[in-house]
Amino acid sequence: MTAEVTGLRADARRNRDQIVAAAKQWFAVQGPDVPMEEIARAAGVGVGTLYRRFPDREALIRAVVRESLTISVAEARAALAEEPTAWQALVRVLRQSRELRLIVRLTTAAQPAKTIVKDDEESSELRRAMIEVLDNVVHAAQAEGALRTDVDTGDVSMLFTLLVRPVPLQDEETAELARERCTALVLDGLRAHTGTPLPGRPLTAADVGL
Amino acid sequence: MTAEVTGLRADARRNRDQIVAAAKQWFAVQGPDVPMEEIARAAGVGVGTLYRRFPDREALIRAVVRESLTISVAEARAALAEEPTAWQALVRVLRQSRELRLIVRLTTAAQPAKTIVKDDEESSELRRAMIEVLDNVVHAAQAEGALRTDVDTGDVSMLFTLLVRPVPLQDEETAELARERCTALVLDGLRAHTGTPLPGRPLTAADVGL
Amino acid sequence: MTAEVTGLRADARRNRDQIVAAAKQWFAVQGPDVPMEEIARAAGVGVGTLYRRFPDREALIRAVVRESLTISVAEARAALAEEPTAWQALVRVLRQSRELRLIVRLTTAAQPAKTIVKDDEESSELRRAMIEVLDNVVHAAQAEGALRTDVDTGDVSMLFTLLVRPVPLQDEETAELARERCTALVLDGLRAHTGTPLPGRPLTAADVGL
Amino acid sequence: MTAEVTGLRADARRNRDQIVAAAKQWFAVQGPDVPMEEIARAAGVGVGTLYRRFPDREALIRAVVRESLTISVAEARAALAEEPTAWQALVRVLRQSRELRLIVRLTTAAQPAKTIVKDDEESSELRRAMIEVLDNVVHAAQAEGALRTDVDTGDVSMLFTLLVRPVPLQDEETAELARERCTALVLDGLRAHTGTPLPGRPLTAADVGL
DNA sequence: TATGAATGAGTTTTCATTCAT
DNA sequence: AATGAATGAAAACTCATTCAT
Numbered sequence: 001m002t003a004e005v006t007g008l009r010a011d012a013r014r015n016r017d018q019i020v021a022a023a024k025q026w027f028a029v030q031g032p033d034v035p036m037e038e039i040a041r042a043a044g045v046g047v048g049t050l051y052r053r054f055p056d057r058e059a060l061i062r063a064v065v066r067e068s069l070t071i072s073v074a075e076a077r078a079a080l081a082e083e084p085t086a087w088q089a090l091v092r093v094l095r096q097s098r099e100l101r102l103i104v105r106l107t108t109a110a111q112p113a114k115t116i117v118k119d120d121e122e123s124s125e126l127r128r129a130m131i132e133v134l135d136n137v138v139h140a141a142q143a144e145g146a147l148r149t150d151v152d153t154g155d156v157s158m159l160f161t162l163l164v165r166p167v168p169l170q171d172e173e174t175a176e177l178a179r180e181r182c183t184a185l186v187l188d189g190l191r192a193h194t195g196t197p198l199p200g201r202p203l204t205a206a207d208v209g210l
Numbered sequence: 211m212t213a214e215v216t217g218l219r220a221d222a223r224r225n226r227d228q229i230v231a232a233a234k235q236w237f238a239v240q241g242p243d244v245p246m247e248e249i250a251r252a253a254g255v256g257v258g259t260l261y262r263r264f265p266d267r268e269a270l271i272r273a274v275v276r277e278s279l280t281i282s283v284a285e286a287r288a289a290l291a292e293e294p295t296a297w298q299a300l301v302r303v304l305r306q307s308r309e310l311r312l313i314v315r316l317t318t319a320a321q322p323a324k325t326i327v328k329d330d331e332e333s334s335e336l337r338r339a340m341i342e343v344l345d346n347v348v349h350a351a352q353a354e355g356a357l358r359t360d361v362d363t364g365d366v367s368m369l370f371t372l373l374v375r376p377v378p379l380q381d382e383e384t385a386e387l388a389r390e391r392c393t394a395l396v397l398d399g400l401r402a403h404t405g406t407p408l409p410g411r412p413l414t415a416a417d418v419g420l
Numbered sequence: 421m422t423a424e425v426t427g428l429r430a431d432a433r434r435n436r437d438q439i440v441a442a443a444k445q446w447f448a449v450q451g452p453d454v455p456m457e458e459i460a461r462a463a464g465v466g467v468g469t470l471y472r473r474f475p476d477r478e479a480l481i482r483a484v485v486r487e488s489l490t491i492s493v494a495e496a497r498a499a500l501a502e503e504p505t506a507w508q509a510l511v512r513v514l515r516q517s518r519e520l521r522l523i524v525r526l527t528t529a530a531q532p533a534k535t536i537v538k539d540d541e542e543s544s545e546l547r548r549a550m551i552e553v554l555d556n557v558v559h560a561a562q563a564e565g566a567l568r569t570d571v572d573t574g575d576v577s578m579l580f581t582l583l584v585r586p587v588p589l590q591d592e593e594t595a596e597l598a599r600e601r602c603t604a605l606v607l608d609g610l611r612a613h614t615g616t617p618l619p620g621r622p623l624t625a626a627d628v629g630l
Numbered sequence: 631m632t633a634e635v636t637g638l639r640a641d642a643r644r645n646r647d648q649i650v651a652a653a654k655q656w657f658a659v660q661g662p663d664v665p666m667e668e669i670a671r672a673a674g675v676g677v678g679t680l681y682r683r684f685p686d687r688e689a690l691i692r693a694v695v696r697e698s699l700t701i702s703v704a705e706a707r708a709a710l711a712e713e714p715t716a717w718q719a720l721v722r723v724l725r726q727s728r729e730l731r732l733i734v735r736l737t738t739a740a741q742p743a744k745t746i747v748k749d750d751e752e753s754s755e756l757r758r759a760m761i762e763v764l765d766n767v768v769h770a771a772q773a774e775g776a777l778r779t780d781v782d783t784g785d786v787s788m789l790f791t792l793l794v795r796p797v798p799l800q801d802e803e804t805a806e807l808a809r810e811r812c813t814a815l816v817l818d819g820l821r822a823h824t825g826t827p828l829p830g831r832p833l834t835a836a837d838v839g840l
Numbered sequence: 841t842a843t844g845a846a847t848g849a850g851t852t853t854t855c856a857t858t859c860a861t
Numbered sequence: 862a863a864t865g866a867a868t869g870a871a872a873a874c875t876c877a878t879t880c881a882t
Contacts, residue, residue, distance in 0.1 A: 009861070012866060035851065046868045051853065053866095108378050151395070158388050159395065162372045168318045174417055177410045178368050184408045185361070185369065189399030191406075198394045200387045207384055222841080245876060247844095256843040261878070429882070432845060455872060466847045471874065473845095528798050571815070578808050579815065582792045586738070598788050605781070605789065609819030642862080665855060676864040681857070 018043040069126040086140030154203030278309040279336035296350030341415040364413030488519040489546035506560035648673040699756035716770030
C-alpha cells in the first residue's frame with residue numbers, strides 16, 4: 001500500500017487504482033476466481049497491464065485484502081472514537097460492513113486465499129491492528145455493562161464473520177432488510193442480562209485466528 | 211428421487227448412489243466446482259458412468275440437493291414429532307445441520323446453483339414441504355411463548371443459513387465450539403421476552419425465497 | 421518405458437507412440453521449446469490428449485530421452501557384439517547417431533533439459549548403461565592398439581557430443597558429407613597412428629555457407 | 631557499423647554500445663531468445679530506448695553479429711600477420727574463439743538467425759572477408775606442409791563451428807580442459823603427419839558428466 | 841453398460857512491440 | 862530523446878463433455 005504504489009506515473013497510478021477497484025467489485029460478487037480478463041476489462045485496461053502491476057492472482061488478492069483491511073481498521077477506529085458508548089461503536093462496526101464483507105468473502109474461499117493473508121506481513125499487521133481495536137471495543141462494552149461477559153473478541157468476530165457473508169436473495173431490498181434484522185437479533189443475543197449461559201468458554205481473538 | 215432412479219439394475223443403482231454420495235462429500239468440502247473426474251474417482255467409477263447417470267454437472271447438483279432436502283425435511287418432521295416442545299424441535303433442527311449445510315453451500319455458491327433448485331419441480335416441492343414444517347415449528351414455538359413474536363419463518367431460516375455456513379478455522383475442535391456458541395447466542399436472541407424490537411416486519415418464508 | 425505404457429488400450433497406445441514420435445521429430449529440428457500444440461498436431465491428436473499422457477513438457481522430454489537412450493544403448497551394444505574389432509564398433513556407434521543427436525540436442529539446450537535427465541532414475545540408469553558400453557568399446561579399442569591411449573571415455577563422448585550437434589547447412593546432402601568428413605577427421609585424430617584419406621572432396625567455404 | 635552509428639550524440643552512442651554489449655552477454659549465455667527487457671535492463675536503459683535504436687530483435691542480432699564478425703576478422707588478420715607460421719595462426723584463431731563462439735551460437739539457433747546474416751549486406755561482406763582470411767591461412771598452412779592437403783577452408787570452418795559450440799559441463803574448469811583436449815585432438819587430425827600428446831590427463835566419463 | 845480416451849474451448853501468464861508522458 | 866506503461870497475441874495447461882472400445 002506504500003512502496004508498492006508510490007512513484008508511479010500519474011496514469012499508471014490511476015490504472016492501478018482502477019484495477020484494484022474492479023477487482024474488489026468482481027471479488028465481491030463472484031469470489032476470488034473471476035477470470036483476470038474480466039477484471040482487466042472492468043478496469044478498462046488490457047490483461048498485460050494488470051499483470052504488469054500484479055504478477056499473479058495472488059498479488060492482486062493481496063492488494064485487495066490490504067486495502068480493505070486498511071479501510072476496515074480505519075472505520076473501526078473512527079467508530080470507537082466517535083460513538084458515545086462502546087456498545088454503539090460495536091453496533092456501528094457491525095453495520096459498516098462493506099469492506100469486511102469482502103475480506104471475509106476472500107479469506108473464506110475454499111481454494112487459495114486464507115494463506116495469502118497469513119503469508120503477507122502487511123496484512124498480518126493490519127489484522128493485528130484490527131484485533132486490537134476489536135478487543136478494545138469488546139472489553140469497553142463489557143465494562144459499560146452493555147455486552148454480556150461470557151463472550152470475548154473471538155466470539156464477536158465469529159458472529160461478524162457469519163453476518164457479513166453474502167446473503168443471496170433475489171431482490172437487494174429484502175436482502176438488506178434481512179441482514180438488518182439478523183444483525184439486530186444477534187446484537188440482542190449479545191446484550192448483557194440475557195438468557196442462557198453459552199457453552200464452553202469465551203473465545204479470544206487468538207482462538208479464532210483473526 | 212422417484213422415476214429417475216427406479217428400474218435401474220441393482221449394480222447401476224449402486225453406482226448411482228455411490229456417485230451421489232461422493233458428490234456430497236466433495237461438494238461439502240470444495241463447493242460445487244470440483245472436477246467431475248474427482249467425483250467419479252471417489253465413487254469408484256469412470257467419468258463415463260457418471261455422465262451416463264447425470265448428463266451434466268447441474269443434474270448432479272440437482273440430485274444432491276434433492277437428496278439432502280429429502281433428508282432435511284424428514285429430520286425436521288422427526289424433530290417436530292419427537293421433541294416435547296416446539297422450541298426444542300427448533301433447536302434440534304438447527305443442530306442437525308449436516309444436510310442443511312450442504313444445501314446452503316450449494317445454493318449460495320456464486321455461479322450455478324440457485325437457479326437449479328428454482329427450476330426443478332421436485333426440489334421446489336421439497337422446499338415447500340420444508341417451509342411448511344418450519345412454519346409449523348416456528349408458529350408452535352411462538353404459541354408456546356418460547357420464541358419471540360416479532361420474527362417469522364423467513365427470519366429463522368435466514369439465521370439458519372448464516373449459522374450453517376462453513377467456518378474456516380484452523381482446528382476442527384475450535385470450529386465446532388465456535389459454531390456451538392454462535393448457535394446458542396442466536397437462540398438466545400430468538401428467545402421471547404428479550405431486548406430491542408427488530409427493525410422492519412417479520413420475514414416470511416416467501417420473503418427470503420426458501 | 422515399461423509400467424508407464426503397458427496396459428493402455430490399443431488406440432491409446434498408438435496415440436502415445438505417435439506423440440512421442442512427433443515430439444522426437446520436432447525436438448530434433450526445433451529443440452525442446454516447440455509449442456505443444458505443434459507436436460499434438462503432428463501426432464494427429466488434440467492438445468488434451470497430449471497432456472493426458474504427459475502432464476507437462478518435462479514429462480514429454482523425459483519420455484523422448486528415455487526412448488532415445490534405450491535405442492542408443494541397444495545400438496551401441498549391437499555394434500560391440502557384431503563388429504569384428506572394437507575400433508570398428510566405435511566407428512559404427514559414432515555413425516549411428518540419429519538418436520544420440522537428439523539426446524544431445526535436448527540435454528544441451530540452455531533452459532530446462534539437463535536437469536530432467538539428472539532427476540529421472542530410469543534415464544540415469546540408461547546413462548550408466550551407455551557409459552558402460554562406451555567404456556568397454558574404448559578400452560577394447562585401446563587394447564587392440566587402434567585407439568590412442570592418452571584418451572578415455574570422457575574424451576570420446578565429448579567428441580561425440582560435438583560431432584553430433586545439428587549442422588545447420590542449407591542442403592541436407594552437403595550437411596551429410598560435411599558430417600562424414602568431420603567424423604573421419606576426428607577418427608583420424610583418435611587413431612593410434614593416423615593418416616587415412618578423407619572421403620569425398622574438399623569442401624569450400626561456399627559449400628558450408630560460412 | 632558505419633552509417634547506422636555515425637552522427638549519434640555522444641550519449642546516444644554510449645547507449646547503443648551498452649545495449650550491444652549487454653546483448654552479447656545475454657546472447658552468449660541464453661541464446662537469441664532472451665527477453666528484450668532483460669537486455670535493456672543489463673544495458674541500463676529502458677526498452678523504449680532499445681527499440682529506438684534497434685527496431686526489432688532481428689536488428690539487434692544483426693548488430694551483434696556484425697560487431698562480432700568485425701572483431702573476428704580483425705583477430706584472424708592479426709593472427710596471420712603476427713604468427714611466425716600459418717599453422718600457428720590457424721591454431722591461434724581456433725583458440726581466440728570468444729567472438730566466434732557467439733556468432734556460431736546465434737547463427738545456428740533454430741528460429742531466426744541464419745537468415746539474418748544472409749539477408750544483411752554488411753554481414754555478408756564481413757563473412758566474405760572472414761572466408762578470405764581463412765582461405766589464406768589454410769592454403770598457406772598447406773603450402774608449409776603443416777596442414778593435410780585433402781581438406782579445404784570449408785572443412786576447417788566446419789570443425790571450428792563444432793569445437794566452438796558451448797560445452798554444457800558442470801564446472802567451468804573441466805569444460806575448459808575438455809575444450810582444450812578436443813581442440814588438440816582435432817588439430818592432430820588436421821596435421822599432415824599427426825601424433826602430439828594431449829594436454830592434461832585422460833578424462834573419465836564421470837569427469838564430463840555423460 | 842462401463843470405461844477411460846479424445847477433444848477443444850477457456851484461463852493464466854509471458855513478452856515483443858507500440859505509445860503516452 | 863528517454864522512459865517505462867499499455868497492449869494483445871501466443872503458449873501452457875485444465876477440465877467439462879463426447880465417443881470409441
